[in-house]
Every structure is written in structure tokens, then in C-alpha cells.
Amino acid sequence: MDKKIYNIYQKLYDVYGAQGWWPLVNHPKKYHKLDYSYPHTSNEIFEVCLGSILTQNTTFISVEKSLQNLKSLNALDPKSIVNLDIEVFKTAIRPSGYYNQKAKYILEFIKFFEDLDGKIPTREELLLVLGIGEETADSILLYGYKQTQYKVDAYTKRIFLSLGLIPNSYKYKDIKNLIESNLSNIITNKQQLLIVYQEFHALIVQHGKNYYSKKPYGAGCFLSN
DNA sequence: AACCAGGACGTGA
DNA sequence: TCACGTCATGGT
Numbered sequence: 001m002d003k004k005i006y007n008i009y010q011k012l013y014d015v016y017g018a019q020g021w022w023p024l025v026n027h028p029k030k031y032h033k034l035d036y037s038y039p040h041t042s043n044e045i046f047e048v049c050l051g052s053i054l055t056q057n058t059t060f061i062s063v064e065k066s067l068q069n070l071k072s073l074n075a076l077d078p079k080s081i082v083n084l085d086i087e088v089f090k091t092a093i094r095p096s097g098y099y100n101q102k103a104k105y106i107l108e109f110i111k112f113f114e115d116l117d118g119k120i121p122t123r124e125e126l127l128l129v130l131g132i133g134e135e136t137a138d139s140i141l142l143y144g145y146k147q148t149q150y151k152v153d154a155y156t157k158r159i160f161l162s163l164g165l166i167p168n169s170y171k172y173k174d175i176k177n178l179i180e181s182n183l184s185n186i187i188t189n190k191q192q193l194l195i196v197y198q199e200f201h202a203l204i205v206q207h208g209k210n211y212y213s214k215k216p217y218g219a220g221c222f223l224s225n
Numbered sequence: 226a227a228c229c230a231g232g233a234c235g236t237g238a
Numbered sequence: 239t240c241a242c243g244t245c246a247t248g249g250t
Contacts, residue, residue: 021231056232062248063231097247101233133233153231205231213229214250 004165005182008223009196012203015222019202022048022143023060025067025076036195039144043077046113048144050076052136053105054096065095078110105131120145134172142201148194150180151201155208162218163225 020031024044032038039045047067054063069092070076075084084092090103108130112121126137138151152175160166166175183200187193211221 052231055230057230057245058232058247059230059249061230065248095247097230098232098245099247101245105233131233135232139231151231155231201231208231 002182003186004225005179006186007225008163009183009200009203011223012207013199016203016206019199019206021198021202022051023064024048025064025071030064036146036198042118045144046078047076049109049113049140050106052139052144053109053131054093054102055139056098056102056136058097062095062097066093069093069095078113081106082110101131105129120147123149134176138176142194142197146194148180148184148190148197150176150183150197152176152179153201153205153208155212156201156204158212158217159204159208159221159223162212162221163223 018033020029020033020035022038023030024032024038024047026044027038039048050070051060051063051067054066067076070081073080073084073088073092075081075089075092081089086103090099093099093102093106096102109132112125112129121140123137123141126132126140127134132140135151135153138149141147141149142151152172156179157166157170157175160170160175160178161168166178170178179200183196184193187196207221207223211218
């Protein structure tokens with residue numbers, strides 16, 4: 001069994017430590033480091049979903065502003081958002097960009113979320129919702145519903161490509177399968193696997209910001225083995 | 226001042 | 239299936 005991917009995870013964890021994703025606005029430290037019990041409530045699950053949509057192709061700092069705006073409006077829950085004037089809602093999420101699209105996506109998602117009535121959605125169900133693609137679906141499942149679904153992102157492909165672990169032709173599903181099959185073969189404990197998935201993705205984003213955001217990608221990266 | 230950010234969708238080959 | 243344009247604000 002090839003342990004290359006797991007070794008990368010361990011190296012990143014050694015360097016950066018636990019990341020404490022998904023950040024929640026009502027948590028005193030936002031990033032609840034080493035506490036994997038979150039989200040605790042339906043509203044916190046919804047906040048993860050909301051953040052997952054808002055963070056599409058945007059920095060989370062911008063998303064935090066949007067979430068704070070909604071919190072100030074007392075509207076950090078599905079019902080309150082629906083009851084907001086649509087223009088007020090759009091203005092609130094404006095810092096995250098694509099606010100017209102995202103407002104529509106979020107309202108679509110709220111209908112779906114309410115219909116779930118507390119049940120855990122399947123990945124297939126999520127993908128049917130307008131505005132929920134593969135990455136957002138995995139984000140919602142991994143961080144909102146604590147499901148062992150690995151979340152791939154642009155940094156993941158960039159890093160793995162740079163390290164020669166995948167060909168350029170690999171698509172989202174290929175990368176997801178590679179990582180999940182590797183890690184799930186090494187980590188047999190499901191709870192531990194969930195923690196590793198959650199931390200690994202967050203670590204890759206942190207590392208990606210440091211070494212893979214501007215060209216030449218990977219300059220100074222310490223992961224080459 | 227171009228470029229990028231914790232992507233998804235619609236369209237036409 | 240795939241490449242390409244569109245969506246948009248905010249930081250570097």
C-alpha cells in the first residue's frame with residue numbers, strides 16, 4: 001500500500017497543526033480547534049451549508065463578512081433568510097461576490113434543507129440542488145453532516161499535480177477516489193477517518209495559500225519526497 | 226492594474 | 239464529454 005498521500009497529510013499536520021474547520025460565527029474562536037463535535041444544532045449545520053455555498057470561488061474572509069451581516073440582521077437561519085426582503089438579503093451577502101446567483105442558490109437550498117426535516121441528505125440529492133456542485137456537496141457532507149466524503153478543491157489538484165501524484169487529466173471524481181481509497185485503506189476507524197478528511201482538506205487550503213496561489217506554483221513547497 | 230479567491234452553470238461544439 | 243464565457247466583490 002502506497003502511503004504517500006497519508007505521509008503528506010502527516011507532514012502538513014506536523015507543520016500547521018489542527019485547523020478546526022468548519023468555522024462558526026457563534027463560536028468564540030470561530031475555528032474550534034481539536035473539537036470535532038461541531039456542528040451541534042440544525043442552525044449550525046445550516047451555517048456550514050450556507051458558508052459552503054458562499055465560499056464558492058471566494059475567500060472565506062469575504063464570507064465571514066456576509067455571515068456577520070446576516071447575524072446582525074438576526075437572520076443566520078433558513079426561516080429568517082426566507083423572510084428577509086430579497087434585496088436586503090442580497091446586500092448582506094454582497095461581500096462574497098456573485099450575490100445574485102448565490103442568493104438564488106441559497107434560497108433553492110433552503111427549500112431542500114427544510115424538506116430534509118433533519119435527515120442527512122445523500123450526495124446525489126445534494127447534487128440535484130441548483131448551485132450545489134461536487135465540491136460544495138462534499139463540503140456540506142464532510143463538515144455539516146460529518147460524513148466521510150473527501151472534499152477536493154483547486155489547491156488539491158494543483159498540489160498533487162505539482163508533486164507528480166496525478167496526471168493533469170484527473171478530474172474531481174478521480175482525485176476524490178484516489179484520496180479516499182488511499183486514506184480509507186490506512187485508517188480503518190471511521191471516526192478517525194472523518195477527522196483526517198476534515199483536517200486534510202483544511203491543511204491543503206492552508207498550504208495552498210502559502211505555496212500554490214501564485215506562480216510558479218509550488219515554489220518553496222516542502223512536500224517533495 | 227492585472228490577478229486570484231476554500232466553484233457552478235449554461236452553451237455550443 | 240469538453241472548452242469557454244459568465245457570474246462579482248475585495249484583497250494584493
